[in-house]
Amino acid sequence: MRPAYTFETTYEISRLERCAVTVRAREPVSVTEVDALMMLRRGFELTDHRPYVVFVDLNDVVEILPGARRVLASARHVLAASMLGSTPVDRMTAAGYAHAAYPAEYFEDRAAAFQWLAVMHDLLCADPVPHTMSLTVDLDPFDRPRYQPTRG
Template sequence: MLGPGVVRLTWAPGTAVRECDAAQVVERIVHLLAGAPYAILIDVREIVSMSLKAHHVFARDPLVLAAGMLGSGPMDRMLSAGSEQASHPAQYFLSELEAIRWLRSHLPVAPNPLPTSPTPKSPHVDRPAA
């Protein structure tokens, strides 16, 4: 978790991401967040491939508000290309901080709590001694 509503996914180096891998990840995230909508940062810098069907799993998750793909060069950009067909905003990034900032901009704004007025103090009343 990168904060409320933002999940970071980092694959083990050398992973070839398949449809079943993506489905398991989505299932775990949904369980972790109790079905709440979320933004996801997927680090593709160390993976070797991501199947088109794996992209489809991430792209069609109705709980995803936005997806950032974090890479380090042209090959990672190619691995991320399938995310462009998503039903939510998706973008490729070279900077993790920039990606997180962008993802957070897609989270719903929490409503401001109603201001609470301070409890009025009772005026001091002297009671006559009994």
């Protein structure tokens, strides 16, 4: 009898650097929309709510369902994705991210995938400030008097 599905036993998500995360399936899996949302949330938690770059190992991903692909490709807190695979199916899976909200590249060589991710990390992860959910800056760069309504 196969044990019941749980996210934690199916996926391994870990922090590589301050704003870098790795994602891999522990067993062959079809990624659902709920899985995608949980992956993004877990990555955001691991990086202390910072935007991050992600390394995705596609080797045990059987398919990414359309809802999951939509969620993953539109994630605004993912800065870049390096995808590692070894089959034509992996390449086709990664092709769906050509128009993602972030740069995404497919690799068949693990060292090349991590090298590209390191470059993207160095270019995009320059913010040393930990965020709550998102950072909003409300500073006026111009030294000018503020509008004061008159009473009268």
